[in-house]
Amino acid sequence: MLPGLTPGDQLPRREVHARYGGRQQGGIGPSTRTNVVLFFTDPAKGHRHGYYDGWATDGLFHYVGEGQHGDQQLTQGNKAILNHRAEGRTLEGFRSQGTTATYLGEFELVGHYFTDAHETGDPTTLRQVVVFKLRPLTTITVDLPNLPISPPAQPQVEVVPVEEQHTERAFVSPDREPYELERREAALVHRYRQHLQHQGHIVNRLRVIPPGETQPLYSDLWDETTAELIEAKGTVTRDSLRTALGQLLDYGRFAGATTLGVLVPSRPRPDLVSYLHHAGVHVIYPHQHDWIREAAPASATRNGLQHHNAH
Known part of the structure; x- marks a missing residue:
């Protein structure tokens, strides 16, 4: 005192x-x-x-x-x-x-x-x-706020609606305006979500808080009907696809997904499709009025998910 x-x-x-x-x-x-x-x-x-x-x-x-x-x-x-x-x-x-x-x-x-x-x-x-x-060490008589998120001892995973404000960067940087690339990603997510819902799928997002962390991770889409975890990118550059894979590996540790997918606006270059398939990740992109889904080989998907779950 x-x-x-x-x-x-x-x-x-x-x-x-x-x-x-x-x-x-x-x-x-x-x-x-x-x-x-x-x-x-x-x-x-x-x-x-x-x-x-x-x-x-x-x-x-x-x-x-x-x-x-x-x-x-x-x-x-x-x-x-x-x-x-x-x-x-x-x-x-x-x-x-x-x-x-x-x-x-x-x-x-x-x-x-x-x-x-x-x-x-x-x-x-x-x-x-x-x-x-x-x-x-003394009684606190002054009003102080609570943390928005307290660090949990165990991972916390919950299903949340697909809403624009549910983003990791929005939590860390609440006053930042969305980038144009993020707007394109949001539009892509919206279109593919509508496609899945028209097929009768239940589609939301996952909100994950890893142990000891105070900031949430959000998947772009969580197809509850097929237990597929999807990350969207507004471009098909190597850097963006590397980032997508890293994000799937990050929150995918806690998701219990049966498949992983990357949603992009067009077909990536062949080597990048091979890169994602090697990691057991499906590639999804629009084509005219439909959607193309290039599935990873079953062995790669199985091995990839086993590797993810092991970590």
Whole structure:
């Protein structure tokens, strides 16, 4: 506990630093005058940057570290939180709102993990940030938000409707406008979904949260009737098909799919079709008023799914 303060007390941030030291800029302020590390959380500002501070279901406060550009490192203020006990410092929290700071009380570090966020001022570029799991040592009287998603101990898989806002990038970069390529992918998904539904199939998406992660993965389509997992791309370049395969391998680990498919706007080059077939992935694309489905050899599909499930 900071001397002279009670949890819930409000004061100008400059006065906090005048009393206890620490940097006046940024979210973390290790003091050279007192044995404290100060941290400041601003939930509204964090949301605009695509990451979240808040309570998780483990009863701990999850706090994103400092560093606005590039992958965050366990240096400077982040290192001060990581080593606060070993250095004999208390960890003291504040909620920021404008120039006002509200004292939360004392915390201790329980652990940390890494997750994705976009760079400050650049919603198109993703990076890795560190998240500290903090246990309050005093009763918290200040209202703080809950995390949108708490890291689960086991993978969570659920069926969700096919809606544009259900995207991984929309979760990490909520203010970013969709790219033209993404719009083409969405239109392609819509057309193929209608085709499947006209055949009587039940079609949705899968929402997957891997163990220890705080951000969901979304398949483009999940054909419940055939248990096929489908990833769509708006172009047939090698890079885009490599990305599609990587995504299928990622969330496909948890899906229990019988087949995997890549949905594209036209037939890929022969070597790229061979590449996908080698991985046991079917290739689906429109042709005039119909759809072509180039199935991977049964042995490749079987071996691919066995390989996916083994991991």
